[in-house]
Amino acid sequence: IDNTVDLPVAEILSGSIPALKDLYSGFNEYILKGNREQGLELIRTASGVDTTFAYAYIHLYVFNMFNTRMEEAMQALLSVMKYLHKLPEHTRFSIKHDYYHQIKQDPKMSMDVAKNWAELYPDDIQAHKVLAMRYMILSQKEDELAEYKKIISLDPGQYEYLLKIGDIHKGQGKFSEALEYYQSYADAFPNHPRSYTKLGDLYMT
DSSP: OTTOOOOOHHHHSOSOHHHHHHHHHHHIIIIISOOHHHHHHHHHHHHHHSTTOHHHHHHHHHHHHHTTOHHHHHHHHHHHHHTGGGSOHHHHHHHHHHIIIIISOOHHHHHHHHHHHHHHOTTOHHHHHHHHHHHHHTTOHHHHHHHHHHHHHHOTTOTHHHHHHHHHHHHTTOHHHHHHHHHHHHHHOTTOHHHHHHHHHHHHO
C-alpha cells in the first residue's frame, strides 16, 4: 500500500468538463430521478466525449448489469479493462475479478485476484465479500465462514452475514452455533419475520 501511486483526479475521472457534466447528469437521472434510460444515455454520451473515461465505463457496466443488459455490460467491462491504469488500485482488483469471472470465465484467476485484493486491502469489506463468494462457489465452507466472520469484525452492522454464518453452521449440523447467530440477528431485528423463520426452521430440524 505504501507503494500505491496516488493518481490525479483528472486521471481517475476525466479532463473533459463536458464529459464530467454528462456523467453526473446521468447519475442524477438514473439514481435520483429514477430515469434509467435517460441516465444511461447521458453516461454513454460521457464515454463518447472522452473515450478513455474509465469511470464512466464502470458505471455503464454496473448499471447495465442491474438492468440485465449483459451484452452492453460486458462491452463496458472490456472498455474499463482497456483503461484500467486510470483507476485506483483497489478498484482495479474489483474490475479484474469481474473480468476473469464474467468474460474469461476463469475460476483460478478470479480466485487469485480476490485473494490478492483481500491480502493487500485487509480492511476492504468488498474484497472479503468477493472472496467469500469465490469460496461459496467452490463449497469451501470453512474458508467461506472465515470471510463472513471477517466482514462482521470489520463492520458489525453487516447483519445479513449473521444469517449466512448461521446457515453454514446449520448445514454442518452445528445447531447451537447456528442458534447463536440466528438469535443475534433476531435481537437486532425483533420485528422482522425472517428472524423467526430462521429460528423456527432450526427448531424443526
